[in-house]
Amino acid sequence: MTQPLLEVQDLHTVFSTKEGWVKAVDGVSFELHPGETLGIVGESGCGKSVTALSIMRLQRPGLIKSGHVMFKGDDLTKATEDEMRDVRGKEIAMIFQDPMTSLNPVFRTGWQVAEPLRLHHGWNAKKSLTSAINMLGRVGIPSATERAEDYPHQFSGGMRQRVMIAMGLTTTPEVLIADEPTTALDVTIQAQILDLLRHVNQEFGTATILITHNLGVVAGMCKRIIVMYAGRIVEAGPTADVFAHPKHPYTWALLRSIPRLDAERHEPLKPIEGLPPNLVDLPGGCAFHPRCAFKIEKCSRDVPALQRVGDTQLSACWVTQAGTELKGA
Amino acid sequence: MLAKYVARRFFASIVVVLGVTLITLVLMDRTRGTYVPGIDLNPALRPEDIARLRADLGLDRPFYIWYITWIWGVLHGDFGRSMIDGSTVMSHILDRLPNTLELTGTAILIGVLISIPVGVIGALRHGSKTDHTMTVVSVAGFAVPQFWMGLILILIFSVTLEQHGLPWLPSSGAYSAVNGGDFIDRVEHLILPATVLSFFYTSTWSRFIRSSMLEVLSQDYIRTARAKGMSERRVVYLHGLRNALIPLVTLIGLELPGLVSGGLVVEVVFGWPGIGKLAFERALQYDYTTVMGVTFFATMLVIAGNLLADLLYGVLDPRIRFA
């Protein structure tokens, strides 16, 4: 294996609320290798976005309590704010869920796309704008020269997300973190953007972390995925293996609960009963155990660690770690 | 497109102008009783003289006739003559307007210059001691009656300082009676009234900017800006403030009529020869034409202010387009 480009080690990010500390990210560790696309899957509030923001040290008002983010040998959690600024937008770029609100409405898109170049390369307005227009063209914005003069609101949602991607790519970063990049878009536009991301990954060799709640999206995009639940990684492994043989009851149940387009017959769905956990008041032991069909007594007592289960996968489940196969009606 | 928009707004505002001036006139006319503006009690005046004066002023006719006549004049650029002193209403307005603009303009400028940093700092450090202090000051700022603050300032900075042989500030008027009117002199006269007036603006606006800034700083594009790796200063003052100022512009635009009326109390306290004071004095003397002229003018300013706010909004916020 190559040296990982980015290595997250036992990351803990907490938020202070009226009701106490919330462990939004609770001991997350993973690696990202050059050029790969890593999927992080989970429901809202599972900590996937906070993990991404923590890598960029943009988790405010949250607090990185412990852990390391090693990027090309440097620990980003120890970096000064100035050093972080050099990383952000230059080495690691990030795009967000809602392209409607993620672009500043009062500046021209070209100017905004060019901004990282001015910031990080010190280019002048003209040079950076030329480069930005070039990039806009490459992400599929027709007549980019003219459109660079437009304001964000004059673009459709899909086009805006392309602008966001262009903005992230201008400085040819080594890592692109895409936080739910297609959630706010229509399926046909989602397909366009996903296609673009694949293309970007190939053309620029940018390692990508794709954060999404949509299992279908990661299935088509990522070689490796991480499944998060309540601030922890519950399962990780090659996408094909995880989908074929989930080693965590949550992954297992999730796959069975969503309707599939290719389902031949109408079968009732198998929902995951219960509610997603309240992060302020997590159940003891495995956070998933109140909803788990396989739970054993130990699950409500001890928190399972993420361990290798099977050849390629990691799972944090007492049941599968004990060798039990996940099967059900 | 823009011209068309402005034109349409203008026509829509005619109703408002007519309404406002009519209300003004009715109020004055209902109160006046038999009193004829411009004449003091003077036993030398015979009833027929008074009747002639009334006729000259058009007061023998029902107010709606008077109103139509007045509107007709206004349409021809003639605002009539003051019922009190016979000079043209326009000359009164033009005489007073520069003073009013000087005072309120300065106050607004000071208000903007102080309230923006104060508001921004409050937002950036919200919850901090600095924020609390500034909040207390600004909340206290509009708890003080303006006239009261004016009087206290006069007592401290004019009378008391003078009596101790210290440099002091003039307490009334827009410039010195003798050889006044040069820049330094005008500034000296401006300090006290502008302080009172801007204190009010600063208090209001700094609160406003603070909340507007807080709102903006929670927006997604601020996160984007940070993710681009720009300094916090650039994030706040370029990406944040630019957006936070948009509503402020509206607020200031809406304050534009305050250019005329907002300073009324301050003008009275400091004997500042401005429009507000003029309107106040003339209203008490039933100088119909002058009051109507000022009201008309002030209403136009309200409308212009609203329009300007909208237009500026359009300039500052590219999402707004006029159609």
Added chain:
Amino acid sequence: MSRDEVADDKGFEQFEKFLEAWSRRDFLKRAGAAGAYMAFLGGAVEFLDACAGTNNPTTSAAKKGGHVVEGNFSDIRTLNSMLSSDTASNQVIGLMFDGLLNYKKNGDLIPALAAELPKTSADGLTYTFKLRPNLKFSDGQPLTSDDVKFTYQLAYDPQYADVSSPRRGDLSKYIKSIDTPDPLTVVITTTQVFAPFLASHALYGILPKHVLGSLSAKDINTAPYNTAPTVTNGAFKFVSWEKGQQVTMARNDNYWAGPAYLDQWIYKVLPDSVAVTNQLKTGEIDIGPVDPGQFDAVKTVSTVAMSEFGVPTFTFYAYQLDPGKPAGPLFQDKAVRQALLYALDRQSIVTAVYFGHGQVANSVEPPISWAYKDKPQVVVGFDKAKAQSLLDGAGWTKGADGIRAKNGTKLKFTMITNAGNKQRESMLTVMQQAWHDIGVDATPSLIQFPQLVSQIVSIRTFDMFLVGFNWAADPDVSPLYHSRNAVPGGFNGADFKNDQADGLLDQALNTLDRTKRKQLYGQFQDLMSDLQPSPVILFNTGIYGVNTRVQGTDFGPFNQFTQRPWNHGVWVTDGK
């Protein structure tokens, strides 16, 4: 000073009726104002000496140059002497225009543009004026009898009927013709013998015919000259009028009495009496009228000299005497009217409300007037017991609620005055309580001045009003007390109608001999002190603060704002 010598003759018994009690400041709420113009004094002369604030001109030390800033509350309205009717305008006009005659401070007439006091024909109908030779306007053009005639024509000649002059009523009534046999002679023929003619009408500032003569009557009303009189004949000439702020005047080198010492005289508009006090202290103004309430505050300032003097102004209240009006029946009985006055501790009012700057009135004539009768037939003092017994005697008995009633009618009424005049507001409050003590239910009510005016002169549905009145030098008081003025537009708003009073007033107006007149007015004062149709509470005083650097001012009862024959002699010790 030459002027004082001239003024020394026995002046005419000239009368001016001058009714500016509700001067313009009353409109402006900022009211300390109101006190300042209407004021009275008892023993004016003593006061003047005692105060020593005024500085008699000492020619030897007089320096040329410098300026004086005079502060006041109202802006001017016009600078055309024939159009002006308000005190502020008249005051500024007085600085820039002389008339044929002027007042001494005791009200006696002295010649101004006229070389001497006019000759009166035997029938008392014709006045012949001789002008001083070589009179010039500020632009160097000669001032002749033509200019005088033109000035008066504006207010009496039918050809100028469209000129909105407040003098038209009197002048067109009394002037028959004006002839100018030569450039220095003006002959005014009147229609009837009218004692106050000269005092009232010989003082108007003379306007330049060569500037205004070509204008039509209507154009004169709106001539630019009215707001910027380019050509003047007084001690000062016009420089600028910054509306709402100040009028600036400069020395007129062509002035008949010689150029003034000062370079500039500035009339500055101030917000209120507190501002006058403050600015006298800071020296921002040199001269200003001081509110009685501010007297002590100014007195302690070493740079300000105070001058206080009696003025022909009184404050009175009037009963509704028209029996047809709601409150009319209450006051028909003289006993009620007297009783109410007996119940007022007027000395306390003078002391507390006017801070001692005033004098309790026993008469309807001002004490500074030659016609004043110190002890009229009835002197009403503060006597609560008498008030009670008078009311008891008149059949007004106290009910269970403590309010007196007679035949089921309660002695209950509303007192109105204009809002914004602090002393009057306080006085109503004091009256309310004093009368409440004797079982009378009086409610104060403050209304805006124009509404008060309407009430007094035309609507007249009031129960009782309180207001001030300002008289001229002449003792004629018929505007308030003659039944002919109890008509719409007339000032006898109380509807006081008494044949005896009418007779005395008419007789006095047609009598030129001062001794006889004085006797008639004495009888009138006796009559009024008994009838008390509208009791006078007190006479006010005028108070001026003058910076000690300013010399040569000489304020007095009749040289207060408009007529100041000493204007050109004012100088400043520091020459600034």
Added chain:
Amino acid sequence: MPSATVKPLTRAWTTADPLVEVSDLKVWFSVSSGVLQRTVGHVHAVDGVDLEIKTGETVGLVGESGCGKSTLGRAVIRLLEPTEGKIIFKGDDISHLRGERLRALRRDMAMIFQDPYASLDPRQTVGDIVGEPIDVHHLAKGKERQDRIQELLRVVGLNPRFVDRYPHEFSGGQRQRIGIARALAVEPSFIVCDEPISALDVSIQAQIINLLERLQSKFNLTYLFIAHDLSVVKHISNRIAVMYLGKIMEVAGGSQLYRRPRHPYTASLLSAIPIPDPVIELRRERTILQGDVASPINPPSGCRFRTRCPRAREHCAEEVPALESFGDEHKAACFYPLD
């Protein structure tokens, strides 16, 4: 005035007839501008739609945002007044009902909304929300009303003790259940489900889908199920209508549509939907539509889809294709359909 219990049904209508028949329905919104608010154009939100919904079936309505599917849904239950066209409900023309008759109609149809946060009044308790239809139509009072509310809550899987709570205390899924309880409270026969699950967490969506299915079979409800997620629609619907820019492009049974789409738009829509199976995803051939949806204010001439259609030819711009039958209740509006 018909009382709440007397339905405005007069003609003979049986459950064998279509419950809802929509013909040539148009709903336009005027676009006004300026202070004088002059109409400068129209949004052709729904622009000539024919649709039939049989009693007891679920018709799925899919399309991208802005295609008019929500507008159509709201017009069908008369929350909007149609600009043109007819809506027949249980044999009665309800296109232009007003006043009390419309109010009476509300007892027979209901709606479930997308956003479980915005669709519940934050100032009301659950009991108020669910009880409101009962109050509005005077269905019950006092104790009976309380019982009814509690039963409704139980029906949708909520603890009846929650009646005194406020919506913000619930999770998205629970809130959606409250919304469903409210819809059931009027005892409707027809419910428009407007994207009822798209705002919910993935693990919760299935709960709601199952609940809706269960309720349908228990109460013999008829659904118009609006969603942008074709896989969900396919799962729950008997038939699916695909909308694009105010028009229906294709109607067919779920598997029919998946296996053999006729309209190019349907085909590309299907291909755009990711399937949670990496094996299939790797093998899939994708037709990626270029560009964005055109403006509904000035929709393209002829076939609305032609601007993005890979098969478009000149003729498509000239004439509007009508829905044509491809047998077995399969209809598509295309001049050059797929085989």
Added chain:
Amino acid sequence: MIGPSRVAELDMPGAAIEGSSTRPAQSYWNESWERLRANRIGIMAGALIVVFALIAVLAPVFSAVLTHYEPQTIDLSKTFSPPGSGHLLGSDELGRDTLTRLIWGARVTLGVALLTVAVSLTVGTAVGMMAGYYGGWFDDVLMRLVDTVLAIPAIFLFILMSILFKPTPVSLALIIASVGWGQVARLVRGEVLSVKQRDFILATRSIGARHLRLMARHLLPNVLPVLIVAASLGVGQIILIEAALDFLGLGIQPPTASWGNMLTNAESYFFHSVWLVYFPGVMIFVTVLASNVFGNAIRDAFDPRLK
């Protein structure tokens, strides 16, 4: 359709979904109240206003028991008594007791403020609600009216109306409210327009609710927080407006005491009787401050985001 009996027979899996069921019901109002209670300064400000209001209501009791003076009692022999034995807070130019007049002045000043707020809110809410709810030409007409009212510089209108109507506390309140309602109407209309967008309004319509129900049960409660904040901040503003009108001579007329006219009246005596200036000034300042602080506290309580 679904009768109760049929509901009962349905047995739903998953019916056991529960939250942490021991918590008491938390309404929006309760939560806001909790947040407000946590704001000690805000609560103190609110309490201060309540105390002043109580003093105002009980003015006759206070003047009888505490000060032993009537507000109108004149004693010309004891003018300008400094604070101390005879007069707790001194006496004024007519020898009236300052404390008594302050207490009675509270009645007028707070009364005017509260009445103004009440009238403005009632009229403004009605107009704004109807304009926002019904929309269309109805909205146009009403809002044009509001525009007109708001286009007259308020102070001019106050001046003109104060000249027209003799300013008694009630008429003064109506005068100030004549402009205040316009602002409220705009505010309410804006809120209604935004609330109207939300799906629960559509949801309520979909069950056949009438207009009145929508407005009273749904729009009003959702607009209420804004109104409460406006009311609280309004009290302070109106006290200031009233004081300014007093200063211009167009407010409450003497001898009726209001804090504003006591302050204005005292202006002339600054040099020798500073307490006359001091006390009404402090009362105005403290009350307006309390009203602003309380208003802000309520706003923060309702909308903690912006704190």
